[in-house]
Amino acid sequence: MEIMNALALLSNYLVVPALAYGSQLALGALGVTLVYGILRFSNFAHGELMAFGTMAVILMTWFLQAQGISFGALPTELLALPVGILATVVLALGTDRVVYRFHRSKKSQPVIFLIASLAVMFFYSGLTRFIIGTADRNMGDDGARFIFTAREFKEWSGLDEGIALRTTQGITVVVTLVCVVALFWFLNRTRAGKSMRAYSDNEDLALLSGVNPERVVLIAWILAAALATVAGTMYGLDKTFKPFIYLQLLLPIFASAIVGGLGSPVGAVAGGFVIAFSEITVTFAYKRVLTYIMPGDNVPDGLVQLLSTEYKFAVSFVILVVVLLVRPTGIFKGQSV
Amino acid sequence: MSFLLGKDMTGGYGAADILHACTIGVERGEIAVVVGPNGAGKSTAMKAVFGMLELRSGQVTMDGEDITSLSPQARVQKGMGFVPQTNNVFRSMSVEENLEMGAFIRTDDPSGTMAQVFDLFPILKQKRNQPAGELSGGQRQQVAVGRALMTQPKVLMLDEPTAGVSPIVMDELFDRIIEIARSGIAILMVEQNAKQALNIADKGYVLAQGANLYTDTGEALLNDPDVRKAFLGG
Numbered sequence A: 001m002e003i004m005n006a007l008a009l010l011s012n013y014l015v016v017p018a019l020a021y022g023s024q025l026a027l028g029a030l031g032v033t034l035v036y037g038i039l040r041f042s043n044f045a046h047g048e049l050m051a052f053g054t055m056a057v058i059l060m061t062w063f064l065q066a067q068g069i070s071f072g073a074l075p076t077e078l079l080a081l082p083v084g085i086l087a088t089v090v091l092a093l094g095t096d097r098v099v100y101r102f103h104r105s106k107k108s109q110p111v112i113f114l115i116a117s118l119a120v121m122f123f124y125s126g127l128t129r130f131i132i133g134t135a136d137r138n139m140g141d142d143g144a145r146f147i148f149t150a151r152e153f154k155e156w157s158g159l160d161e162g163i164a165l166r167t168t169q170g171i172t173v174v175v176t177l178v179c180v181v182a183l184f185w186f187l188n189r190t191r192a193g194k195s196m197r198a199y200s201d202n203e204d205l206a207l208l209s210g211v212n213p214e215r216v217v218l219i220a221w222i223l224a225a226a227l228a229t230v231a232g233t234m235y236g237l238d239k240t241f242k243p244f245i246y247l248q249l250l251l252p253i254f255a256s257a258i259v260g261g262l263g264s265p266v267g268a269v270a271g272g273f274v275i276a277f278s279e280i281t282v283t284f285a286y287k288r289v290l291t292y293i294m295p296g297d298n299v300p301d302g303l304v305q306l307l308s309t310e311y312k313f314a315v316s317f318v319i320l321v322v323v324l325l326v327r328p329t330g331i332f333k334g335q336s337v
Numbered sequence B: 001m002s003f004l005l006g007k008d009m010t011g012g013y014g015a016a017d018i019l020h021a022c023t024i025g026v027e028r029g030e031i032a033v034v035v036g037p038n039g040a041g042k043s044t045a046m047k048a049v050f051g052m053l054e055l056r057s058g059q060v061t062m063d064g065e066d067i068t069s070l071s072p073q074a075r076v077q078k079g080m081g082f083v084p085q086t087n088n089v090f091r092s093m094s095v096e097e098n099l100e101m102g103a104f105i106r107t108d109d110p111s112g113t114m115a116q117v118f119d120l121f122p123i124l125k126q127k128r129n130q131p132a133g134e135l136s137g138g139q140r141q142q143v144a145v146g147r148a149l150m151t152q153p154k155v156l157m158l159d160e161p162t163a164g165v166s167p168i169v170m171d172e173l174f175d176r177i178i179e180i181a182r183s184g185i186a187i188l189m190v191e192q193n194a195k196q197a198l199n200i201a202d203k204g205y206v207l208a209q210g211a212n213l214y215t216d217t218g219e220a221l222l223n224d225p226d227v228r229k230a231f232l233g234g
C-alpha cells in the first residue's frame, strides 16, 4: 500500500503535470521544427505567435460567452479555437508576405531570417499587449473543472494519496494526440505532405521534381500558426494567460525541437516530453514520496529537491547545451544546427 | 541536328566562365558519354543543358525546339530527366516515396511506370519501404535513376551514375542503362570510368577546362592514341 501511495503521489504531482506540459511543448516544438525544415531558420517569433493565437482565442471566447454560448462540460475556448487559428494564420501569412518573402527572393542567409524573426517577435509581442493588455487573464473558467478529483480517486482506490485529473489537462493530452496524428497523417499520406517532406529533405531535388516552393512555404506557415494557437491555448487553459510567459516558453520549446532533432516532427514530440519530464523530475520535492517508501527515521530533513522551481528553465538550458555538444543533430537525426 | 543539343554553351556560376563554347548532345535511343578530368566542367555542362545555369551564349534545343530560356521544371515537363551527381535521392523518404516524388508533376496514374521501374531494378521493389538514405551506394543510384524515369522522359541525363560503386555493380548499372536506351530513351551521361563508358557509348565527348577536346563515336575515341594516352591510362 505504501508503494501505491508513493506512486499515486508521483502521478499526481509529476506524471500528470509533465504529460500536460510535455504535450504543450510538443505542439510548440512541432511548429518550430516545421518552419525550420521548410524555411531553414529558427523562428524566434514562434512564442509570440502562440501568445497572439491565444489572445485571439480569448477574445472569441468572450464574444461567445457574451452571446450566451457555451460548450457544456468543456471550456468555451475549444469552440473559439478555429477562429483563433484563422486569425493567427492570417497574421503568419501576412508576416511572410511582408518580411520573409523579400528575404527568400534575395536568397538571404539563415542568420538574416533569424534576426528578422527577432524583429517580428517584438512586433507580435507589442501587438498582443496593445490589443489585450498586459494583465493576466483566466482561461477555462466555464465547463467542468475536473475529470475526476483527488477525493473521488481516494474513495475509488482506498489510498491515502489521491490523483486529480483536471479537465484542461485531459483536453491538452487529447487535443495534442489528435493534432499529432492528423499532422503525421498529412505529412506521410498526402501528396502535399510528401512534397513538404521532400522539400525539407532535399530542396534542389524537390524543385527538379516540380514542387512549388511558395506553396510548400504557405502550407508550412498555416500548420505552424495552427499549432502555435493550439499550443498557446492549451498552455493558457492549463495555467493562465500571461502575455510574457510565451517568451519564456521559447527556451524549452527550442530545447525540445533541438533535442529531438530540428526538422524532425517525431523528434519534436519526443523532445517535448523529454524536456517536460526532465524539468519536473529535477525540480520535484521528493520528501513526501520518500516518507512512504523509506522506513521511519531514515527520511531526510529537507525537501529532497534537486533544484528549486525558480531554476526550471536552467534544466532546458543544460539539456540544450549537452545535446549541442554531444549530438548536435538530436535524437532523431534532424539537421545539425 | 541531335535530338537534345547544348550548342556552344558559355557560362559559369559567377563572373568567371567555366564553360567555353562547349557542345554536348545525344540522339534518340543512343548513349552519349561525357568524359574528362576532375574539374573539367562535365557537371557544369550537364547543369547548363538542364537549365540550372545561366548561359552567356549558346543554345539548348530539344527535338528542334529552342528551350534555352526554360526553367528546369519546364524542361522536366518537356520530357527531360536528370540525375545529379550528388544528393540525388530523398534520403529520409522511402524508396517508393522517392519514386512517387519523381512522378510529382504527372497528372495521370503513375503506378504503371512504377511497376516498370521495379521490373528494371527488382531490388528496389524488395526495399520499397526502406528509407533511401539507408541503402548501399549502388542501390541508391538505382533509386535516383528510377526517380528520374518516373516522368517517362524522352531523354535521361545521368551525372556519374556509377560513382563510388563496386565494379560488379557498375557493370550491372551499365546493363540497365543500355536496357533503358534500347527502349528508345536518349541517354546523356557523365562518367568517371571512361573506358567502360565509351565502350557502351554511341557518341563520346572529351572535355577539358570547359571546352570540347575530342568528339567522336565511342569506338573511335577508344582507339584514338592521343585520347588513350591522356585520358584512358594508355
Ligand SMILES: Nc1ncnc2c1ncn2[C@@H]1O[C@H](COP(=O)(O)OP(=O)(O)OP(=O)(O)O)[C@@H](O)[C@H]1O
Pocket (backbone or CB within 6 Å): B013, B014, B018, B036, B037, B038, B039, B040, B041, B042, B043, B044, B045, B085
Ligand atoms: N556551384 C559552384 N559554384 C562555383 N563554382 C563551381 C560550382 N560547381 C563547380 N564549380 C567549379 O566549376 C569547375 C567545373 O566543375 P564541375 O563540377 O563542372 O567539374 P566536373 O568535370 O564535373 O568534375 P568532377 O569530375 O569532379 O565531377 C570547377 O573549377 C569547380 O570548382
Ligand SMILES: [Mg+2]
Pocket (backbone or CB within 6 Å): B042, B043, B044, B085, B159
Ligand atoms: Mg562532376
